[in-house]
Amino acid sequence: MIYNFFYNLFGSEIIAGFISAALPLLIFILPFALIAVLLERKVAGHMQDRLGPMRVGYHGILQTIADIIKLLQKEDIIARENDKLLFNIAPILVFAGSYAAFAAIPFTSAYIGANIDLGIFYIIAVTGLVVAGILMAGWASNNKYSLLGAMRSAAQIVSYEIPTILVVLTLVMFTGTTNLMTLSENQTALFWNWNIFGGPELSLAKFLLIPFMIIAFLIIYISTLAEVNRTPFDIPEAESELVSGYHTEYSGMKFAMFFLAEYANMFAVSAIVSALFFGGYHSPFGYLGNTLDIQWLIPVEQFFWFTFKGVFFVFVQMWLRWTLPRLRVDQLMTASWKYLIPIAFVNLLIVGIITLI
Amino acid sequence: MKEYFNNIYTALYTIFVGMKITFRHLFIPAVTIQYPDVKLKLPERERNRLYVNMDDCIGCDQCSRACPVSCIEIETVKSIPGEDLGKTSNGKKKVLWVTKFNIDFAKCCYCQLCVFPCPTECIYMTDVYEFSEYERENLIYDFVTLTPEEREQKKLNFEKFMAEKAAADAAAKQAPKDEPKKEA
Numbered sequence: 001m002i003y004n005f006f007y008n009l010f011g012s013e014i015i016a017g018f019i020s021a022a023l024p025l026l027i028f029i030l031p032f033a034l035i036a037v038l039l040e041r042k043v044a045g046h047m048q049d050r051l052g053p054m055r056v057g058y059h060g061i062l063q064t065i066a067d068i069i070k071l072l073q074k075e076d077i078i079a080r081e082n083d084k085l086l087f088n089i090a091p092i093l094v095f096a097g098s099y100a101a102f103a104a105i106p107f108t109s110a111y112i113g114a115n116i117d118l119g120i121f122y123i124i125a126v127t128g129l130v131v132a133g134i135l136m137a138g139w140a141s142n143n144k145y146s147l148l149g150a151m152r153s154a155a156q157i158v159s160y161e162i163p164t165i166l167v168v169l170t171l172v173m174f175t176g177t178t179n180l181m182t183l184s185e186n187q188t189a190l191f192w193n194w195n196i197f198g199g200p201e202l203s204l205a206k207f208l209l210i211p212f213m214i215i216a217f218l219i220i221y222i223s224t225l226a227e228v229n230r231t232p233f234d235i236p237e238a239e240s241e242l243v244s245g246y247h248t249e250y251s252g253m254k255f256a257m258f259f260l261a262e263y264a265n266m267f268a269v270s271a272i273v274s275a276l277f278f279g280g281y282h283s284p285f286g287y288l289g290n291t292l293d294i295q296w297l298i299p300v301e302q303f304f305w306f307t308f309k310g311v312f313f314v315f316v317q318m319w320l321r322w323t324l325p326r327l328r329v330d331q332l333m334t335a336s337w338k339y340l341i342p343i344a345f346v347n348l349l350i351v352g353i354i355t356l357i
Numbered sequence: 358m359k360e361y362f363n364n365i366y367t368a369l370y371t372i373f374v375g376m377k378i379t380f381r382h383l384f385i386p387a388v389t390i391q392y393p394d395v396k397l398k399l400p401e402r403e404r405n406r407l408y409v410n411m412d413d414c415i416g417c418d419q420c421s422r423a424c425p426v427s428c429i430e431i432e433t434v435k436s437i438p439g440e441d442l443g444k445t446s447n448g449k450k451k452v453l454w455v456t457k458f459n460i461d462f463a464k465c466c467y468c469q470l471c472v473f474p475c476p477t478e479c480i481y482m483t484d485v486y487e488f489s490e491y492e493r494e495n496l497i498y499d500f501v502t503l504t505p506e507e508r509e510q511k512k513l514n515f516e517k518f519m520a521e522k523a524a525a526d527a528a529a530k531q532a533p534k535d536e537p538k539k540e541a
Binding site for chain 2: 043045046047048049050051054218319320322323324339343
């Protein structure tokens with residue numbers, strides 16, 4: 001584990017802990033956000049037969065870096081009527097909430113922030129901070145659009161948490177663990193062992209499970225999409241109605257923190273979906289490190305597959321964004337309470353029965 | 358109940374139809390034209406910034422009179438005998454010094470009405486359309502090829518010539534009264 005490596009290197013638990021905790025932020029989330037913002041704009045552009053950013057660097061690859069420098073230089077505007085304390089805490093809370101989720105996500109078999117047995121449960125609990133932060137931001141802005149956006153966001157996240165948890169429950173029931181590391185390890189070897197194909201055990205139940213696993217995957221994908229406030233569930237920041245929702249009043253680095261949190265969240269959600277259904281960091285075709293007998297190559301490959309799966313689901317999120325129009329508030333609630341939750345419930349029961357036989 | 362499942366089916370089906378369409382568009386070449394680097398070919402009879410070829414201008418003032426927004430200002434001075442102004446490209450003899458030929462492109466409406474009356478075809482539309490300025494005064498274009506000193510010189514020359522002529526006339530008539538000098 002990386003933590004032990006740093007512990008041996010520095011001989012101090014505190015330094016090792018700090019470095020180990022900062023690793024995902026520095027080497028993963030920040031570069032990922034830079035790439036994802038550019039990818040989003042490029043994908044958006046090409047899907048609309050445009051080019052996207054083209055000016056900064058070759059085909060605009062330095063565009064996000066230029067944007068970050070611009071945001072750093074910007075004035076930090078705080079309106080007079082804001083609730084200063086909440087206003088300043090909110091972006092930090094939102095970012096902390098989405099960053100804390102990375103603690104329990106296994107990046108490779110050699111690195112996980114905290115290998116806790118309640119992994120997936122912890123992630124669901126800690127991302128609740130994001131709702132609090134968003135509500136705080138909307139309330140403290142003292143702006144009707146911000147508050148409306150924040151309230152919509154809270155309602156939406158709370159509603160869509162239920163189908164998410166029901167699907168997670170299905171998976172937990174099926175695999176018998178909430179530890180994401182063990183969950184990923186169970187799905188090792190070929191892609192046929194992934195949970196979406198009914199898990200590693202070869203039996204009749206495996207084949208019976210496949211359609212229900214696909215349903216479960218669709219439900220968790222839709223509801224996590226809603227939880228990260230992405231189109232078609234982006235009514236909290238509906239540009240055409242609410243300016244930009246809860247972060248209307250924010251500028252400069254505080255806005256950048258919301259932005260970063262949004263992209264970190266997108267990846268966290270994709271990583272969870274891939275850990276639950278698509279084997280987490282595991283390669284679908286076996287490892288080059290095993291065939292060549294180079295042990296250190298395996299975590300590198302695992303990191304590649306983890307990133308690949310995460311970025312692929314992020315890409316699908318972007319793809320959906322430029323495909324589907326925004327849902328109305330009542331449609332949003334209908335989709336969650338009348339469709340996703342009952343189906344998730346029935347699915348939970350069926351998967352339970354199939355696992356028993 | 359049937360409607361419920363029908364809704365689910367339609368939702369999923371239409372999402373996949375939409376995703377198929379957007380995915381196809383991902384590979385369609387972009388229609389963007391990278392403007393400052395790549396420019397579209399202008400139409401054959403495009404109307405942009407005017408240009409006046411002063412070598413051909415005879416100072417007839419017809420373009421100024423044709424202008425619906427009065428953006429062309431022309432002042433001319435007659436040449437004195439002995440000065441050769443040359444000929445225009447279509448063989449007209451020039452007799453006037455053009456001392457002022459200003460076109461205010463802030464006013465110009467690019468109607469091309471000034472182009473048709475010109476007897477020597479010296480005022481015409483070019484293909485230049487990128488000439489925005491921060492100051493409105495910078496949009497007043499001076500087309501006269503003479504330097505400011507030369508313009509003053511031509512005016513003085515003509516006044517002197519007229520004065521001399523008047524004096525000569527007066528001398529010739531032996532008139533007792535001084536005639537008032539005529540302005541050009």
